[in-house]
Amino acid sequence: MGDIELNTEDKLEYTFFPDDSGYVRFKVRASNDAHIALSTTAAECDPMYEIFIGGWANQRSVIRKNRTKPDVAEMPTPNILHPGEFRSFWVRWDNNTISCGCENNSQPFISWTDTEYVPIRYVGVCTGWGATGTWIISKGAPLPGYGAGGGDYSSNTCSSCWVSASGGSVPPHAFVGGKDGSGEPLYVVRCNFEGGLIPGKLVSSHGTAYVPWGGNENSVAEYEVLCEFGGRWVACSEGNIPPNALTAGQSEDGEPLYVGRVMHDGCITIGKVQQSHGCCYIPYGGAEMNFQQYEILVS
Known part of the structure; x- marks a missing residue:
């Protein structure tokens, strides 16, 4: 599936697109506050997860559930975004675990496991807090190495x-x-x-x-x-x-x-x-x- 290219304004208003693949890869160019939403519908609702990359003046990243505080996970990520160049990331959601990492690193820099099962059907992106963003989203594209070897999941021994x-x-x-x-x-x-x-x-x-x-x-x-x-x-x-x-x-x-x-x-x-x-x-x-x-x- 082809890439989605879009620009987001300094509005904190999500643009949603359907994606129930369990993972998404993207590049974003922004000074701070690149936000990703994982939702059951094409709108802000409960339950919903949000990943804020480069929040707090590009110093911290968090995972939030249902748009409420306290944040369920937080990690120092100084200067993780850049206003003049694209930075590449991936987000994955499976088995109640939300994780986010940088493109060339299979280990997430932030992750959180929920006790509630939430069926994610839509992904949203936005920018705010003084930032605009340019996004290139590889919708449905597998993560590096994901699916390698052609694993057969028909057997429950896997x-x-x-x-x-x-x-x-x-x-x-x-x-x-x-x-x-x-x-x-x-x-x-x-x-x-x-x-x-x-x-x-x-x-x-x-x-x-x-x-x-x-x-x-x-x-x-x-x-x-x-x-x-x-x-x-x-x-x-x-x-x-x-x-x-x-x-x-x-x-x-x-x-x-x-x-x-x-x-x-x-x-x-x-x-x-x-x-x-x-x-x-x-x-x-x-x-x-x-x-x-x-x-x-x-x-």
């Missing part, structure tokens, strides 16, 4: 989506499944551990993945990261497994294991769902914790 990594490294387009207490994204992984293939979480800053097993939060240096995955989270309980749940591994006894997550202590932590045990286990605070109420990842 074996082609797992990428080997180690030492805290995060492959391009890794699937963000949660966040820790500081807001750092947590990625969905699986690890060979004690005879099983166990789903868990990757905390990149720790240089390791963690899996729940044997009552402990176990650190594993080598792991596989779920990448280029377009699934969603479904609320479940007591070992229930919905249709198309992602089969991510198996226990040491050969029982299928699924990817689950739980909100606990201000964190959204990823772990394993084991149907015969009727719960989701998460690795947290050095322990393996179990919860009867959880979300499960489906294709």
